[in-house]
Amino acid sequence: MKNILVVQDGGRAGGNTAQLVSSFAEGAEDAGHKVEIISLMKNEVKGCLGCNACRYGKPCIQKDSFNDLVPKIESVDLIVFATPLYFWTISSRLKAFIERFYCIAQEDPEPPLGRYEKYPMKDCALLVTAADNFFWTFEQVTSYYKFAIVNYMGFQDKGMLLAGGCGDTSGKPQIDKTNHLAEAYEFGRNIYV
Numbered sequence: 001m002k003n004i005l006v007v008q009d010g011g012r013a014g015g016n017t018a019q020l021v022s023s024f025a026e027g028a029e030d031a032g033h034k035v036e037i038i039s040l041m042k043n044e045v046k047g048c049l050g051c052n053a054c055r056y057g058k059p060c061i062q063k064d065s066f067n068d069l070v071p072k073i074e075s076v077d078l079i080v081f082a083t084p085l086y087f088w089t090i091s092s093r094l095k096a097f098i099e100r101f102y103c104i105a106q107e108d109p110e111p112p113l114g115r116y117e118k119y120p121m122k123d124c125a126l127l128v129t130a131a132d133n134f135f136w137t138f139e140q141v142t143s144y145y146k147f148a149i150v151n152y153m154g155f156q157d158k159g160m161l162l163a164g165g166c167g168d169t170s171g172k173p174q175i176d177k178t179n180h181l182a183e184a185y186e187f188g189r190n191i192y193v
Contacts, residue, residue: 002033002077002192009040009083009091016129016166016175017084023181024127027188038069040093047096054103066100073104078123078158085130088140098148115152124155125191127184129175133164161187
């Protein structure tokens with residue numbers, strides 16, 4: 001059994017991203033894993049100030065939800081980053097959450113692969129929803145995920161589910177008219193197979 005933390009952003013309760021996360025969590029729980037979902041709509045996490053007050057081993061000086069989330073981040077095996085596609089990449093709230101990992105980095109005198117510090121060893125996955133489904137729709141979001149989380153922080157990628165064609169951004173969620181919910185369930189169920 002693995003402990004999984006899903007960090008979800010998305011502007012609509014019951015929207016495409018929320019439904020995708022729910023299906024993923026159901027699959028993972030059916031496989032025997034423990035899943036906790038954290039909503040960035042309900043837990044404010046501001047962007048990094050770059051003040052360096054947190055270096056190394058000190059908490060961030062900002063008074064928001066991030067410091068309360070650090071024990072959860074440190075205790076889980078897998079962090080799933082879930083977001084709607086905003087301007088062709090992750091949402092600003094999710095990016096702010098990722099930036100704040102800076103305060104949990106540890107000093108490393110010989111960091112690998114050009115990194116400046118050492119981050120906790122975690123598995124990671126990405127869930128993204130989008131109205132569009134062009135051949136280029138997910139290029140920016142997957143590039144950021146691979147560069148910042150996998151290559152730089154050194155997390156182990158467990159996969160991505162890129163759920164395009166989920167309906168008009170001005171209309172009601174239409175992810176239920178796609179195969180993405182079934183794909184998310186299977187992704188969660190098989191994440192550690």
